[in-house]
Amino acid sequence: MTQRTMSRQNSTANRDLASVLHPYTNLVRHRRRGPFIVTGGKGVYIWDENGRQYLEGLAGLWCAGLGYNEEALIEAAIKQMRAMPTYHSFVGKTTLPIIGLAEKILEIFPRPMGKVFFANSGSEANDTQIKLVWYYNNALGRPHKKKIISRRGAYHGVTLGAGSLTGMPINHTAFDLPIAGILHTDCPHHYRYAEPDESEEDFATRLTGNLEKLILAEGPDTVAAFIAEPVMGAIGAVPPPRTYFEKVQAILRKYDILFIVDEVICGFGRTGNMFATETYDLQPDSVSFAKMLSAAYMPISAVMVSQQIYDVIADESNKLGTFAHGFTYSGHPVAAAVALRAIELIEERDIVGHVRAVAPRFQRRLHSYASHPLIGEARGVGLMGGLEIVADKATKASFSPAGSAPFYLTLRAEEHGLIARPLSEANCFAPPLIITEREIDELFDRYERSLDDTYAWVKSGCPAHE
Ligand SMILES: Cc1ncc(COP(=O)(O)O)c(C=O)c1O
Secondary structure, three states, X not given: OOHHHHHHHOHHHHHHHHHOOOOOOOHHHHHHHOOOOEEEEEOOEEEEOOOOEEEEOOHHHHOOOOOOOOHHHHHHHHHHHHHOOOOOOHHHOOOHHHHHHHHHHHHHOOOOOOEEEEEOOHHHHHHHHHHHHHHHHHHOOOOOXXXXXXXXXXXXXXXXXXXXXXXXXXXXXXXXXXXXXXXEEOOOOHXXXXXXXXXXXXXXXXXXXXXXXXXXXXXXXXXXXXXXXXXXXXXXXXXXXXXXXXXXHHHHHHOOOEEEEEOOOOOOOOOOOOOHHHHOOOOOOEEEEOHHHHOOOOOOEEEEEOHHHHHHHHHHHHHHOOOOOOOOOOOOHHHHHHHHHHHHHXXXXXXXXXXXXXXXXXXXXXXXXXXXXOEEEEEXXXXXXXXXXXXXXXXXXXXXXXXXXXXHHHHHHHHOOEEOOEEXXXXXXXXXXXXXXXXXXXXXXHHHHHHHHHHHHHHOOOOOOO
């Protein structure tokens, strides 16, 4: 009997099945399999209700960078709860944690920026980005300069606007997305989309040539912004091809198009720098943060804009009477206090230095699977990486149905004590940033056993397994 089947029989599982509508879940399969009930965590590990331990290979959803039992964050929350458990920041009200957090983000970001707006999720941050771009161009008297270009395969969230920026068909189909005015250009995944023998540089040149053609076809005076995640998460932790962002940014400058950088999964140390903006030499006009901003202990996100954007928005708010955007919990004081403490811990403990120290071992182990018959590509940067699973290394063909092999592997990984989420045709890794070299070995040892099981399953003709 599998752990899941056992869970299915106990009452907690049945209560879940009777009451919870799960995000990002095949809801019918869930009824069959039952929930995975998480009851505790420590460091890079979590435990389920049966007391089984798992290494969290993705830090939850790329977010619990400081692990699962950080007392300093718990204390920060309790302290702020006692001082002032809740207040808003509308009509000029504020609380001390918001001020401290905004100052801290502006201080540590490697480019001069203007102001920080707070929200509660990455999706809300990116929805806010769209609205700011529109507000900004209306204020400048450019009501036609409104289109925003994203990339196929991008992930920016699921709300109406952010879900439209996301470039995954599964997020659009049946949801009537994308909304008008959101365009998608090529996915910069060299392994999947380069021509035979095309170098990364030539691939980047071709793709950015296509981007320029798209801008010209739409009319540069109608294109307002371009948004990008430095490393693309949802297609399996894909770093940009060499010279890509340099070429993209030259085109954006040429046509007066704002550059929105989505640091939601890369920010706060993941790539071996505090921000991927440094790793890839980016010059954003506006930046989105979430997830690691609070080490995922509280829901909070942020949009940081340049002083120039802020000045335009401020004048427009004066003209209209107010800047009529914001959430009840924009800058919730407890979330802000926890986020500020998380950044302080990253600094005090030199987490970025730690990532740089252990990343070579992580990348070495990751890349060692490139020669495995099931792995088409191993790729990554810092403490993030993806392994693309293929049925045929020569043709790069995936298994059918789509996603079935990474999904099977993930089930095997659970049996071997590893959480490794399947994304597109890949297995991804982004463990808590505090992971040690010994734990990195443990992660990949557990993965290797799952990969061997998957290879045996493939060789036996991929029999039905659920
Ligand atoms: C790059 C990126 N942006 C935005 C989001 C959306 O964040 P949230 O799920 O908090 O809305 C995600 C979530 O994974 C993400 O990876």
